[in-house]
Structure formats: structure tokens, C-alpha cells
Amino acid sequence: xxDFWLSGFLSxxxxxxxxxxLFGMAVGxxxxxxxxxxxxxxxxxxxxxxxxLEPVEALALAGGVMGGVPMxxxxxxxxxxxxxxxxxxxxxxxxxxxxxxxxxxxxxxxxASANAIGGIIGxxxxxxxxxxxxxxxxxxxxxxxxxxxxxxxxxxxxxxxGKTLRALVSGVAGLMxxxxxxxxxxxxxxFTMGIEYLWDGVHLVPALVGLFAVAEMxxxxxxxxxxxxxxxxxxxxxxxxxxxxxxxxxxxxLRGSLIGTFVGVxxxxxxxxxxxxxxxxxxxxxxxxxxxxxxxIKGVIAPEAAINxxxxxxxxxxxxxxxPGGAEMxxxxxxxILHGMQPxxxxxxxxxxEIYSLIWALTASCILSSFVGLLFARPLxxxxxVDTQLLAPVIIVLSLVGSYATDMVIExxxxxxxxxxxxxxxxxxxxxxxTMVVALVLASLAERNYHQSMIMSDGGWSIYVSxxxxxxxxxxxxxxxxxxxxxxxFSRRDLAATKTAGGx
Amino acid sequence: xxxxxxxxxxxxxxxAAPLLACPPFAFAAAPAFxxxxxxxxxxxxxxxxxxxxxxxxxxxxxxxxxxxVSIVPINVTAASGNRGIGQLYRARPDxxxxxIFDIPGMFIQQAIQGNSAYDLAKFSWxxxxxxxxxxxxxxxxxxxxxxxxxxxxxxxxxxxKFSVTGMEGTAAAACVIGTELLGIRRQLITGYKGSADFIVxxxxxxxxxxxxxxxxxxxxxxxxxxxxLASFETxxxxxxxxxxxxxGRPELNDISLERPVAAPPGTPPEIQNILSVAxxxxxxxxxxxxxxKENDIIMRSKTPAETxxxxxxxxxxxxxxxxxxxxx
Numbered sequence: 129x130x131d132f133w134l135s136g137f138l139s140x141x142x143x144x145x146x147x148x149x150l151f152g153m154a155v156g157x158x159x160x161x162x163x164x165x166x167x168x169x170x171x172x173x174x175x176x177x178x179x180x181l182e183p184v185e186a187l188a189l190a191g192g193v194m195g196g197v198p199m200x201x202x203x204x205x206x207x208x209x210x211x212x213x214x215x216x217x218x219x220x221x222x223x224x225x226x227x228x229x230x231x232x233x234x235x236x237x238x239x240a241s242a243n244a245i246g247g248i249i250g251x252x253x254x255x256x257x258x259x260x261x262x263x264x265x266x267x268x269x270x271x272x273x274x275x276x277x278x279x280x281x282x283x284x285x286x287x288x289x290g291k292t293l294r295a296l297v298s299g300v301a302g303l304m305x306x307x308x309x310x311x312x313x314x315x316x317x318x319f320t321m322g323i324e325y326l327w328d329g330v331h332l333v334p335a336l337v338g339l340f341a342v343a344e345m346x347x348x349x350x351x352x353x354x355x356x357x358x359x360x361x362x363x364x365x366x367x368x369x370x371x372x373x374x375x376x377x378x379x380x381x382l383r384g385s386l387i388g389t390f391v392g393v394x395x396x397x398x399x400x401x402x403x404x405x406x407x408x409x410x411x412x413x414x415x416x417x418x419x420x421x422x423x424x425i426k427g428v429i430a431p432e433a434a435i436n437x438x439x440x441x442x443x444x445x446x447x448x449x450x451x452p453g454g455a456e457m458x459x460x461x462x463x464x465i466l467h468g469m470q471p472x473x474x475x476x477x478x479x480x481x482e483i484y485s486l487i488w489a490l491t492a493s494c495i496l497s498s499f500v501g502l503l504f505a506r507p508l509x510x511x512x513x514v515d516t517q518l519l520a521p522v523i524i525v526l527s528l529v530g531s532y533a534t535d536m537v538i539e540x541x542x543x544x545x546x547x548x549x550x551x552x553x554x555x556x557x558x559x560x561x562x563t564m565v566v567a568l569v570l571a572s573l574a575e576r577n578y579h580q581s582m583i584m585s586d587g588g589w590s591i592y593v594s595x596x597x598x599x600x601x602x603x604x605x606x607x608x609x610x611x612x613x614x615x616x617x618f619s620r621r622d623l624a625a626t627k628t629a630g631g632x
Numbered sequence: 633x634x635x636x637x638x639x640x641x642x643x644x645x646x647x648a649a650p651l652l653a654c655p656p657f658a659f660a661a662a663p664a665f666x667x668x669x670x671x672x673x674x675x676x677x678x679x680x681x682x683x684x685x686x687x688x689x690x691x692x693x694x695x696x697x698x699x700x701v702s703i704v705p706i707n708v709t710a711a712s713g714n715r716g717i718g719q720l721y722r723a724r725p726d727x728x729x730x731x732i733f734d735i736p737g738m739f740i741q742q743a744i745q746g747n748s749a750y751d752l753a754k755f756s757w758x759x760x761x762x763x764x765x766x767x768x769x770x771x772x773x774x775x776x777x778x779x780x781x782x783x784x785x786x787x788x789x790x791x792x793k794f795s796v797t798g799m800e801g802t803a804a805a806a807c808v809i810g811t812e813l814l815g816i817r818r819q820l821i822t823g824y825k826g827s828a829d830f831i832v833x834x835x836x837x838x839x840x841x842x843x844x845x846x847x848x849x850x851x852x853x854x855x856x857x858x859x860x861l862a863s864f865e866t867x868x869x870x871x872x873x874x875x876x877x878x879x880g881r882p883e884l885n886d887i888s889l890e891r892p893v894a895a896p897p898g899t900p901p902e903i904q905n906i907l908s909v910a911x912x913x914x915x916x917x918x919x920x921x922x923x924x925k926e927n928d929i930i931m932r933s934k935t936p937a938e939t940x941x942x943x944x945x946x947x948x949x950x951x952x953x954x955x956x957x958x959x960x
Contacts, residue, residue: 172678172707179691262857266836312823315799324715396825450828450851458677465684468926472828473855535709576823583793583821584838 133255136484140492145188145485148181152192153493157500159193160200163523164337164530166213167197167456175463183467187486190463194456195247195493198435199501202239206428207232207355207511208523210341214332215399215435217565218407220340222420222427230356232509235428237370240498240505242381242432245374247494249385250392250437251487254444257393261444261476265451268394270580271591275601276394277574280401282608283408284563290418295563298554302567305330312572313579325539332568334531338544339561341527343551348516355519356512367505373425380410380426384433391434392441395451400569402438403431404562412611436494440487447475447483665727665903669702670694673731675716677709681827681848682732685761685891688923693914698906714741714749721750725896727903732761735890735943737802739950743958744800753947755894756904757939759911763930764888764942765845767806767864772835773857780862780874783841784816791819795830795839798822799957803830806887807843809953810864813881831858845889847928886949892939901936908936 139145152174159170170193178186201212206223219239226235257264281299288295308319309329320326348355374381384406391402410430411420420427442453450471452458461471469479476483511519531544554561585591593599672690676682683705690703697703708716716731717738723729733752742752771777777786786792794811796804799822811818821839824830827848834842835857842849842858846869852858860870864884868875876884893911895904912933914920924931934942950957 168678175678175687266832269833269836269838310798312798314822324718327714328709396829449832451832455677462678462684462687465927466688468923470851470927472851473857474851477855536706580821580823580833580838583819 132480132484136481136486137488139184139481139485140188140488142184144182145185145489148185148189149192149489149493150496152189152489153196153497153500154192156193156196156493157200157497160197160202160212161204162200162530163204163208163210163212163341163527164333165533166201166215166333167194168454168459169530169534170197171456171459171463175459175466178463179466181467183469183482184485186463186467187482188489190460191486191489192493194439194460195436195490195495196497198432198439198494199240199243199497201435202243202428202432203236203501203505203508206235206239207508208341209344210523210527211336214336214565214569215403215431215438217336217340217400217562218403218431219428221407221562222422222424225421225423226425226428227355227509227512228357229423230512231366231423232356232512233367233505234370234373234425236505236509237367237502238373238425238428239370239432240367240501241371241374242384242429243436243501244495244498245381246385246388246433246436247440247491249382249433250389250440251491253386253389253437254440254487257389257441257444258476261393261448262473264393265395265445265449267597269595270577270584271595271598272394272601273397274574274577274581275592275598275605276391276397276401277570277577279601279605279608280404280566280570281574282605283405283412284566285612288421288560288563291558291560294559298559298561299563299567302564303571305335305564306568306571307575312576325537325543329572330568331535331540331543333534334540334543335547335568336565337527337531338547338549339551339554339564342524342544342548343555343561345516345520345524345527346548346552347555349520352516354513354515367502370425371502374429377426377429379413380429381433383409383413384430385437388434388437388439389441392438392453393444395445395449395453397573398454398569399435399438399442400565402434404566406430406434408608412608439494440490443483443487443490447471448473665906666697666699666701668728669704670697670727671729672703672705673716673720673729674705674707675709675713675731675734676707678707682734682761682891683707685929686732689761689911689914689920692917692920693910696910696913696917713738714745717741718749720894720896721755723896725756725898725900727895727899727907730758730893730895730907733890733892733894734802735892736805736946736950737800739947740800740805740957743950743954751897752943754897756897756899757892757894757936757943758904758908759893759915759933759936759939760942761891761893761911761933762915762924763932764890765847766885767810767843767887767889768846768849768860768870769810769841769843769862769864770831770834770849770853770858770860771841772837773859774837775840775859777840777861778859780879783861784814786840787816787818791817792841793819793821793839795821795824795833795842797824797826797830802889803827803844805950805953805957806845806889808956809887810843810884812953812956813884814879834858850928886945888946890942890946892934892943894939904936908933 155170159165201216202219204210204212205216205219206227209220209224211217223235284295284299285292308326310327311318387406388402391397407430410426411417445451446457452461464471528541531540581591672686674683674686686705690705694703708719720731777783794807796807827844831842831852833839853860862873863875865875866885876882915931915933
């Protein structure tokens, strides 16, 4: 195995492989920056070009793309409150407030280093886990998927301190919207209003483009001015400090990376869940949860570390079982098949060299794209000083083009516009949009796996606790629900204690 | 300002009409078809089986066309594939739009939504992407079921659980028809996303067993994760397991997964023929053959007439089982 490690690494140093790696990374960064467009689109665009390439070169290209996208996506999330790809929606929560405070450079710097370190930790965990990959993938079935979805929905409450009720309203609305479309379990269409476009449900990317990009630009245009408050004293390009921030919050980086790795191994749960879990658990673990959502740098580090770690580990179910964890991996699988590598149990035995060179390519691209991202951070951060009257039209056009490009159908643009209005109303009345996104992402996962679990167990509930992985997740859910109460209980007692102490 | 009367408009339109009717390359010596790039509609997402077939074969196929044009694969995924097929049905029948189908799954789709969107019988068929695949019955390597007899015995105690996709797909149809023919009581765990997904579900123990097409099943069997219990082929290609003949159900061999390719209804026969020949030659191209071998696929196309006959047979077979597939 060590042999393949090394030769995989060396295979990347052939000039051609390096060129394709860098090219892939550049495309990944660029596509990542565009609102809505992510790795799926970038890989789909490049698939025809890989046709004439050697397998290792094609993998270097794909690895470059997959490593570059998250960094690009983070930059857009921080600067414009618009996730470059779905997973970066969580990065907006604290990244954008930082940009508003004029600390865009700090946030981008932190995102870059979190990206690189997350990628490295992800790679190390994947290399460690690869020998037991099959057992690990097989340990998680419908009951666990369902419970992970429940955990995600429960954590919605913790990310929205102070407006829990609003978060729930927006979450339930998300669940309702997610029920539109074809019913995977029983067959048949639900709530499609006779529109053929809705048969596959509400498409996530155009909905997100509307909810964030369009809504944000509408809000900014109405408000006027620029994104960063005109406070000339704050240095917007304080990138060095941002880089350093990640190293100050080791615990957050490590937690995020491990969550990312874990979620990646579980097929079908998706990267958005990874970044969201990492963020909410960081909030829960924090001594100062109130500061999140207002520009806490840890709120940028946590999701970014998870996203990149997940990108690495998502390769495991894809390669070992041919189970793509998401749309991006599905397209990537297509590239593998084109090059005569059939993802599945045999691949781990037959294509070790290719697998290791891919993992190295992905890691190298993660690190390199962080550096390149930093180079551009300075000029990009100045976007936050641009007058929104100039910024908004450009961003809206770019977003709608991106929305169209994801599926090449005009209905996507209409959907983005509709969600733009919904998003604008939500901003106006202070309803959190992230909970709607989480609900949209998790609803079908929860529903499908709930039904499957119940058929598996012949209608018995014990299946959710009788399997060890499920029992652990149930415990996490219970702790997440209980922790705010416990926290309140202790803080009250402390308060009472200080009062008594003060009174005596 | 110039005021156009209705008469002016009519006269100028009449003058322009013959220009519109002119073929774009009327003066060129090359054959009229293909005049521009050909769009190849894939009704499923990028990365899936249908997608890889088209993406691998189309660059080779374009080299066998009389004129130098590109074949551009495009994924039109909405509405479980219906949108892509509907789009092809309504496309101009000049051979510049073709598409790949999932048969018999698309008969179910058509039955569910009625004939309003498209009618499979009317397409101009041009060939098949590979041979049709038969089905295998398998269980996870660690399953207590060691033979097909064990599976039958289990079915006497309780319904056997099978993991499948949604009810509208070819995979679910194969499972329903197969178990009906074999008299195995079944309970379907639906909602898996694709064949890899529901085969892994059986390996993991979500379901007791799984019925799926040969190539994919063999991949997991070779990897040591899946045990094959029976084959629906007339004569099994895997030694040591019962086949349709041994099971006393020769009709099992009629259950197949076909990937025919068609142009819109009403495409002229000569164009249909050019496309069909290019597809057939592409599939026997050494490059494609080598690729197919690596992926356990047998590449062989059919003539338009053979394909149309295949579709008619599949339709008749589907009609026989309709009540199980649509009611469920």
C-alpha cells in the first residue's frame, strides 16, 4: 500500500499531470466563486475534455476542480452573503457579518487556512480509513441516515438563538417546499400544481441562488451604500491575521475536519449537512454562543474545515461501492467510467495507483487553491466597498446565468426569482434562511430513510436504538436537545450563587 | 415614419418564404445529413449508466457520420426522464436530435401519465446501445440464505424483502415480474436512488435479497460482497446456479434491460439509416469494444427494424404485467 501511496504522489509530478491539476484548480476556483455554480457544473463542463487524457491526467484535472471549488465558494459566501455552492451557505452565517464589519480579509484568510488544513486532515483520515472503508460504509443504513437527518433538523434550533420560533417556521416551510415533486417511496407526484418542471421537486441550486444571491442584492439595492459599513479605520484586507485565526482555534478545525470526514464516508448525506453539523456543534461547544451569527471567526472556520475534509472522504463510498455521495461525485463517477475505471468493490483492488494519485491531487489542489484564493482576496475584499447600485445588477445577472446553467432550463431562473422574493421577505422580517436550506436538503433524506427503516423493521421502532451506530446518533440528538436546558440551568445556578455571594 | 399596411407585410412574407424553404447547404456537394451538430438527449443525470454509455460512444459515433459534425450529449433529467423523452418526441424529425431510452421502465412512465406527452410506439428507432441485459437474484455475502431454495423457503414463512428504486423504474418492474413468475412473496423497500444504491442495501442487510441487471450485480459479486443465487437467463452464464430453464420459468428470460436509441417520430428512413449505421459501427469499433469489456457490457447494436420489433415485444410483455406494475 505504501508503494502505491508514493507512486500515486510521484505520478502527479509529471509535467502534464501538474498542468492539468493547476488548470482544474483554476476552473474550480472560478466556478466556485460564481454564485450557485459548484463542482457538479465544473466537472460536467470538463468531462468531454478528459476524453483524450490519460487516466492519471484526467484524475489530476478532476481532483484539481474538486479541491478548488470550496475555496471559491467561501469567498462569495463571505463577501456577498451568497454561497458559491450549497455547502457554503453555512459560511455566510458569520462570514458575511464579518465582511459587513469591514473584516472581509480576516474572514477570507481564515477560510483559506481552514480549507487547507481541513483538506490535509481529511486526506490523512481517508488514508487511515481506506483499509476498513468497506466495513465503515456498510455500518450505516437507513435508520442511521434518518437519524442524521433528525440531528440536523434538531440542531436548527441551536444555530438560531433568540429567534427559535422564527427558525422553526422557516424550517417547517422548507420541509413543506421539499415535499413537492415525485414521491420516492410510494410513487406518484405531490403538489406539483400541474407543472412538469416540479416533478423532480424544487431544484436546490436555483432555490438557493434566489434565497441568497437575488434576495441579498434586492435588500442591498433597497438599502443603498456598500456592503462594508463606511468605516475607513478598519483594515479590510487583514489576511495575515485571518490565516493565524485558524491556528488559534485548533479544536474547531479538528472537530470540523472529523465531522466532515465522517459525513463523507456515509453516502448520500451530503456536504451541506457536514458544514451545518460542524457549525452547529461549534456553536454548542462555545462558551459564548450568542456571538455566532454576528461575525464570530469560528463560524467561518468550522464549516470550511468540514467541507474540504468531506470532499476527500466522500471518495470512499464512491470508489468502494460506486455510491456517489452527491451530484458532484455522480459526475465524477462518470469521468472514472469514461476512463475504464468502474467504481465499485473491484476498484479498490485494481486501481490503487489511480486512487492514491487522485487523493493527492485533491489535497494538493486544496492547499494550492487556498494560496491562490489569498492572492485574490485583497482585490476581491474591496468589492465590499463598492456601491451596491453598481454591484447588484452584475451579481444578479451572474447568479441567474448560473441558475440557468445548472440544468440548462429557463424554469430554474423563474424559480430563482420566486425564491428571491421569498428570501427578501425573510430578510425584511428577520427569518433565518439557513434553516430553510437545511430543511430543503434534509427533508427527502429523512422521509425516504424513515420509510425504509420501518419496512426493514416490520414497523418496529426499536431499529433506531438496537444498532450501535443509531444508538450513538440518538444519544447525540438527546444531548443536543438537552444542552441548552442544562446550560441555562447551570448559568442560573451560577447567577444565583453570585447573587448569594454578593448578598452575604 | 413608415406605416406598414397588412398588404405590405403579406407581400414581403410571401417573397421571403422561398428563402426559408431553401436547405442551408443546397449548393454543397456533401450529403445533406448531418448538416450541423447532433444533440444526443440523455434523460438521466450525468454520471449514471446511460450517461456513460452515451458519453463514451458518441465521440466514436460522430467519426462514422458522413459529414464532420459533433454529437453533443445533453442531460435532460427532469420528471424521472419524461421531460427528455417528451422533448425528443416534439423535436424536429431531421435526425439532429436523438435520445436514449430505458425500456421497459419508460412503458411504465407512459402508462402512468397517459399518451399525452409521448407515445413510445411512434419513435423512429435507430438501434440499441449494447445488448439487452438479463437479471440476477443475489443476497449479501453474509446473508443466511445460501441458495435459491433457502430464498423460496423464507418466502413460505414471510414475504421476502427486496430493495428497489421507486416504483416507476425498470428495476422495480423486473423485481415485481420476477417474483410473480417464481411465486415468491415479496415486500419492496422502495426509494433507493439507483442500482448501486439498492444492491449495497442488500449487502448491508437492509433487504433480504436483490434483483438487478447482470453487469452491475457481477461487479459486486466479483468484489466478494454479493452472492448470486439465480439467473433469469435461459442458460446461465454463471456456473452452479439455477437459470430460467432450471427454475421452470423460461419467460424470466424476457425480463430485460434495454437501452434503445431513437430519433423523433417521422424521421426520414434515409436519415434513420445513416444514424443507425454510424451507431452500429461505433459499437463494433475496437476502442468501444475494449471499453465495454472492461465494464462487463456486450456492445452490439440493432437495425431500425430489429429495434422496432424489440420495442413491440417489450410492449406486449409489459402489457401482460401491467396490473402488477401500475396498481402497485
